[in-house]
Amino acid sequence: MRIDVITIFPDYLNPLREALLGKAIERDRIAVGVHDLRDWTHDVHRAVDDSPYGGGPGMVMKPQVWGEALDAVCGTEEPMPRLVVPTPAGRPFDQATAIRWSSEQRLVFACGRYEGIDQRVIDDAATRMPVEEVSIGDYVLVGGEVAALVMIEAVARLLPGVLGNPLSAEQDSFSDGLLEGPCYTRPEVWRGRAVPDVLRSGNHAAIDRWRRDQALERTYRRRPELLAELPEGALDKRDRAQ
Numbered sequence: 320m321r322i323d324v325i326t327i328f329p330d331y332l333n334p335l336r337e338a339l340l341g342k343a344i345e346r347d348r349i350a351v352g353v354h355d356l357r358d359w360t361h362d363v364h365r366a367v368d369d370s371p372y373g374g375g376p377g378m379v380m381k382p383q384v385w386g387e388a389l390d391a392v393c394g395t396e397e398p399m400p401r402l403v404v405p406t407p408a409g410r411p412f413d414q415a416t417a418i419r420w421s422s423e424q425r426l427v428f429a430c431g432r433y434e435g436i437d438q439r440v441i442d443d444a445a446t447r448m449p450v451e452e453v454s455i456g457d458y459v460l461v462g463g464e465v466a467a468l469v470m471i472e473a474v475a476r477l478l479p480g481v482l483g484n485p486l487s488a489e490q491d492s493f494s495d496g497l498l499e500g501p502c503y504t505r506p507e508v509w510r511g512r513a514v515p516d517v518l519r520s521g522n523h524a525a526i527d528r529w530r531r532d533q534a535l536e537r538t539y540r541r542r543p544e545l546l547a548e549l550p551e552g553a554l555d556k557r558d559r560a561q
């Protein structure tokens with residue numbers, strides 16, 4: 320997979336070069352390009368924003384600059400990338416989205432700032448490639464860069480050879496629609512708190528059942544709406560007894 324990010328703060332994407340993801344990039348498991356939007360300005364001030372039509376607070380990012388940047392980064396050759404625009408006004412990003420995007424050959428992230436990018440940029444790009452305006456949560460950030468980091472990490476860890484242990488990607492929380500339950504490691508007792516006995520019993524059927532019960536209980540307490548979304552039959556009669 321190739322991922323490109325267009326931003327006025329390229330250094331904000333430096334964390335991509337760290338840790339497992341950084342290693343995967345070094346080993347060409349994934350290619351990442353970061354581009355400074357101002358490279359496509361032509362005025363002495365390198366302006367990327369202007370006042371909003373219709374008035375109101377803040378500034379809007381100029382269509383000409385974004386248009387040239389996307390032409391250059393996305394190109395015109397198939398396979399065209401999927402263009403992702405982080406915005407609070409987007410459809411919610413979730414694990415299903417990360418899984419869906421993980422089979423893409425190319426992703427381009429357009430990181431907006433100010434009040435956002437002139438809508439015509441998105442409408443124009445959508446005539447040449449798939450475009451998704453996506454939110455990582457119901458809050459407002461200053462720019463799309465942090466959201467891009469979140470989504471790139473969620474996708475990249477699903478790619479072969481990027482994450483240390485491929486098994487854990489399958490056993491992800493949300494892979495069965497429930498939240499992960501609690502986890503424990505040594506010591507057996509810490510500050511007077513013992514690890515639940517079942518986890519040291521060696522009885523793997525009992526351990527699996529205990530873990531599922533914990534996941535159900537945590538999901539019920541913290542995200543009850545997820546239980547309603549489970550596919551038919553996902554909860555067996557033992558689960559319902561919980």
Ligand SMILES: O=C(OCc1ccccc1)c1cn[nH]c1
Pocket residue numbers: 405406407431432433434435436453454455456457458459460461462463464466
């Ligand atoms: O704030 C966000 O993106 C930055 C952004 C983009 C456009 C206009 C304002 C802010 C965001 C919040 N959840 N998901 C994305």
